Amino acid sequence: MKVALLSNVTVSVLKTLLSETVDVWVPPGFGALVETALSPPEEMYAFSPDIIFLLIDRKFAGAPSLGDEESSLKSLRECFPGTPVVVPDISALAEEIGESFYDERMWTLASIPWSLSGMKEIAKLIAPLKKAVAVDLDETLWKGIAGEGKVVVRKEFQEQLLRLKKKGVLLVALSKNNEEDLAGAWNSEGMVLSPDDFVAKKINWQKKSDNLLSVAEELGIGVEAFVFIDDNPAERAEMRACLSEVAVSPFPPDIDTFFPSAGRGVMGEERSAFYQAERRRRETAAGKNLDDYLQSLEMRLEIRELSEEEVSRVSELSQRSNQFNLTTNRYSEEEVLAFLHDPSHFIAVLKVADRFGDLGLVAFVHASGSHIVDFVMSCRAMNRKLEFQIESFVEKELKKRGVSRITSLWRRTAKNAPVKDIYERMGFTLLSESEEEKYYERILG
Amino acid sequence: MDLENDFISFAASLFGVESSLISPETSMGDIPQWDSVMHLRLVMETEAKYGVSFPMQKVLEATSVSSIVSLIKEQLL
Incomplete structure (x- = not known):
């Protein structure tokens, strides 16, 4: 499995721990999380991660703002379609482990906030992929105690477990209980799981770590493949102390952290198709100049006015794109829909497919009257000279609407320097320029 | 096995090399x-x-087998 690890602290030592079980890619430079996420370098595409982790620790380091974190997530989802991006809850883990999670010395020496045991806990969240969930019953799978009155089903949690089971994750019940008290609970109203959904059940009064060990042996999988979920902190501490390889979930559990790809099966297929196509494109590009390469892609473009079904994708593109985004206005779906229904606004969209695959809707241009307000392209489709095609379509359409002079703007952001001169290259005339903005016009002949 | 040899084989397995190196x-x-x-x-x-x-300070200074071993000895005695 290939894991890309982006963090606001140094993860070099953690990487050595992870490298024993998975392939790890870490961006060069200290704390380059936001930087890397907003404009992923070529090496990250070449690595083609199966999963991306954002490891954010707020103990010592300046952590990215919530806004930056959100933009990072959006950008990575755009650039690596179908690849799960997971942000493990490090502060919950730190709280669970206590003081020994951190090592102030290492922070001072190497900008690594964590102790060795802290890093081993983090490594358990990241790799190897888990195969089984060992779950407690009373107060965990349901609220209340079986045999002591009615229990209330934790419906959402059970549905999550059922989904995991359908993806091939093994469910194991570990409960300190009397078997005969449980029958009533299993028959409670709204129960999602049934005893048959569990591949093994240990209902007894022995140590849970002993029970888990014997289940692991029966099933023939390692204890490191288990996630243990229990509402009782004493049981969690016991499991940690006796079977340190087991990933012990904080409670309430955040299961997606442990099964990042299982929760998103369909997208997994999307991901492999995307990477496969990307790999073939790379092979085709080798040794060719850009024009020959583009020719060989046999691209099929569809350029036309925005229609209502594409409103959400246009809003998504406005929020996810950072590099090829001339003014970086972020739009909600409602805002894009309002533009669509306002005759003074015009939005053109571009869809592209090539002989290796379909990239979908990858660019849009938004004009208000005769002014180009937005020009946005996905990181998936950059460097294909597609900007010229959609721009000339926009020109033609505006001309039809009686426009004879169009204006446009580039506004500086931290990430859009690559498109700083794009309007010059398209033959626009620069009217005024400041550090922050460039303003252009073009007379339509 | 004395501490030094024990440490050498421990370090060798961490680095994934033969102890003889x-x-x-x-x-x-x-x-x-x-x-x-x-x-x-x-x-x-x-x-x-x-x-x-x-x-x-010792994390940075103790960068040889012998210096690490003497640090361990100091603390274990």
């Missing part, structure tokens, strides 16, 4: 596997294995 004189940088990143890992793993704790 490591002697008391071996220092960080002498073998490619012992770089500055793996040095930090070695220090932390050593602390966990021997139940010792390196003062911050």
